[in-house]
């Protein structure tokens with residue numbers, strides 16, 4: 001199976017739809033992409049910049065696609081599924097990236113033989129560094145799962161999880177970039193306070209986060225052990241760590257993931 005043989009359609013070209021389209025084209029420049037949205041200026045921009053086929057008619061996107069990615073808000077997903085049901089024939093694979101919405105809720109709105117896969121990617125798909133998880137619906141085949149994994153692995157890393165863990169994934173990696181951007185900004189603010197120029201501070205802060213993440217992924221070492229490698233006795237780092245611990249940093253990040261997961265569960269109700 002070659003991904004470039006597949007035509008991929010996007011319903012919704014907002015922040016995440018555009019991120020996925022840019023990421024996929026970055027990885028597979030010759031792939032055929034179709035996209036529809038209610039907002040015509042955004043479609044025109046994508047057509048001008050990326051040369052993809054665009055339309056305000058979702059049916060046009062679906063008819064032309066082998067894989068249909070639903071990149072619309074969870075709150076309007078049900079209504080759109082009712083509109084597109086008859087266009088989703090059994091030869092198409094549907095991929096929903098909507099936070100919280102269970103596979104069963106999607107399958108209930110579509111024809112009973114529809115193959116559906118649920119994916120939680122993240123915004124770093126734009127730069128091919130997304131962390132994604134997938135789970136498969138009732139009619140999705142092993143090959144469908146492979147296709148979905150191939151698409152999302154070309155945008156970063158992707159794993160398969162049982163559906164009951166998708167809310168946890170959403171709270172962690174789906175929302176996670178938004179927890180780290182303020183961390184980068186705040187670290188840079190600290191260095192600006194100490195006199196560094198803003199541009200250098202942001203570059204150093206971002207590269208520091210990138211490098212720390214790469215060390216976790218590539219060394220396989222525990223994050224605590226890596227932290228200890230930086231932390232000299234009576235040195236600078238332990239003073240910074242002490243301050244972070246006094247601020248309750250671990251509970252703050254744990255609670256962010258837990259609360260976001262809880263919101264994902266609410267969206268599914």
Ligand SMILES: NC(=O)C1=CN([C@@H]2O[C@H](COP(=O)(O)OP(=O)(O)OC[C@H]3O[C@@H](n4cnc5c(N)ncnc54)[C@H](OP(=O)(O)O)[C@@H]3O)[C@@H](O)[C@H]2O)C=CC1
Nearest residue numbers: 012014015016017037038039071072073074097098099123
């Ligand atoms: N943003 C993120 O980082 C992530 C988002 N997700 C999921 O991705 C999905 C999209 O999120 P996001 O991109 O942030 O949201 P956006 O609001 O940016 O994008 C949704 C797009 O769909 C358009 N739209 C509305 N109605 C229709 C319709 N009937 N037909 C076609 N398009 C329509 C919207 O237009 P208009 O604005 O004019 O209504 C908008 O451009 C959500 O389900 C979210 O849970 C998943 C992982 C990460």
Ligand SMILES: O=C(O)[C@@H]1CCC=N1
Nearest residue numbers: 098099170174175176
């Ligand atoms: O905030 C949201 O609801 C979406 C889902 C994950 C990231 N953004």
